[in-house]
Amino acid sequence: MIPALRVLHEFTESAAAHIMNAPTPPGFRCGMVAIVGRPNVGKSTLMNALVGQKVSITSRKAQTTRHRITGIHTLDDAQYIFVDTPGFQTKHSGALNRSLNRAVTSTLTAVDAILFVIEAGRFGPDDQKVLDLIPNDTPCLLIANKLDHVSDKETLFPFMQKMSALHDFKEIVPMTAKHPDDITRLMTVVKPYLPEGSPIYGEDDLTDRSERFLAAEILREKVFRWTGDELPYTSTVLIDKWETEGRLRRIFATILVERDTHKAMIIGQKGAKLKQISTEARLDMEKLFDGPVYLETFIKVKSGWADNEAGLRAYGYE
Numbered sequence: 001m002i003p004a005l006r007v008l009h010e011f012t013e014s015a016a017a018h019i020m021n022a023p024t025p026p027g028f029r030c031g032m033v034a035i036v037g038r039p040n041v042g043k044s045t046l047m048n049a050l051v052g053q054k055v056s057i058t059s060r061k062a063q064t065t066r067h068r069i070t071g072i073h074t075l076d077d078a079q080y081i082f083v084d085t086p087g088f089q090t091k092h093s094g095a096l097n098r099s100l101n102r103a104v105t106s107t108l109t110a111v112d113a114i115l116f117v118i119e120a121g122r123f124g125p126d127d128q129k130v131l132d133l134i135p136n137d138t139p140c141l142l143i144a145n146k147l148d149h150v151s152d153k154e155t156l157f158p159f160m161q162k163m164s165a166l167h168d169f170k171e172i173v174p175m176t177a178k179h180p181d182d183i184t185r186l187m188t189v190v191k192p193y194l195p196e197g198s199p200i201y202g203e204d205d206l207t208d209r210s211e212r213f214l215a216a217e218i219l220r221e222k223v224f225r226w227t228g229d230e231l232p233y234t235s236t237v238l239i240d241k242w243e244t245e246g247r248l249r250r251i252f253a254t255i256l257v258e259r260d261t262h263k264a265m266i267i268g269q270k271g272a273k274l275k276q277i278s279t280e281a282r283l284d285m286e287k288l289f290d291g292p293v294y295l296e297t298f299i300k301v302k303s304g305w306a307d308n309e310a311g312l313r314a315y316g317y318e
């Protein structure tokens with residue numbers, strides 16, 4: 001059974017007081033670790049595996065992650081606060097991308113360590129642009145992800161040598177984010193970079209994001225999964241209404257697209273695709289919230305929202 005998601009807006013004063021008063025074991029470590037890299041290298045997959053629960057959405061489509069998302073993992077002797085960032089975007093220069101890039105740069109100045117994620121055996125100009133943003137005085141660990149895609153492992157050593165000349169990486173970790181053993185190993189490698197200190201969050205907290213936010217993200221993930229590359233990445237999801245009745249959550253959501261053609265893509269033949277998207281989203285929400293969900297989904301066309309700074313703020317972007 002997946003543990004119920006505990007989000008911080010549900011934090012009661014007594015829970016907060018309990019954490020404040022609980023003695024911190026000697027040598028306890030607590031720190032923030034940013035996960036950065038170009039789009040599609042596996043940052044969100046890594047974050048979810050490190051947290052042990054799906055707090056950041058993933059898809060094969062680049063630029064799925066749009067917001068900074070915090071994922072928390074607490075052990076007996078350490079609390080890791082991971083910050084997933086949107087993949088740094090260099091190809092387009094619209095307001096949405098400027099906002100995403102700001103989120104990456106501001107995160108990097110406020111953390112104890114950085115996991116710079118690339119694909120094992122591949123380092124291109126887009127990776128270099130992200131590396132250029134990494135401050136020299138913050139410990140940076142190179143994560144060469146998707147090791148399972150490297151067929152000739154002998155090429156790896158010269159690749160890692162080449163990489164170590166590019167930056168003073170504290171560690172170079174070739175791994176597969178989808179392999180649990182690699183995740184356990186990475187937690188051990190990261191631990192010494194967390195400063196000694198008391199935990200900031202409760203031991204069961206998994207994220208600082210609200211259920212509303214997570215529900216919108218889950219639906220957005222399904223939209224991208226089911227429409228593939230045909231749908232521009234600017235489509236987004238808004239939660240219009242949220243009602244709770246006992247354990248039941250009633251969620252009314254709107255998928256916002258730029259054109260009528262995009263709306264048709266999501267609806268599909270006789271509404272089949274929208275039905276599939278909504279069903280999968282509802283099942284994921286039920287798993288995450290550990291309770292029944294009634295989900296109603298609408299689609300609205302609003303062109304140009306992603307190119308306009310005021311529009312972005314209205315839809316929750318920084």
Ligand SMILES: Nc1nc2c(ncn2[C@@H]2O[C@H](COP(=O)(O)OP(=O)(O)OP(=O)(O)O)[C@@H](O)[C@H]2O)c(=O)[nH]1
Nearest residue numbers: 040041042043044045058059062063064065087177
């Ligand atoms: N084979 C393999 N695939 C992986 C691994 N890690 C991630 N992936 C896949 O790579 C794709 C992209 O993963 P994401 O976690 O969404 O990547 P991201 O870097 O967060 O992407 P953005 O949101 O675009 O910044 C997904 O299809 C993942 O399933 C891995 O270690 N091995």
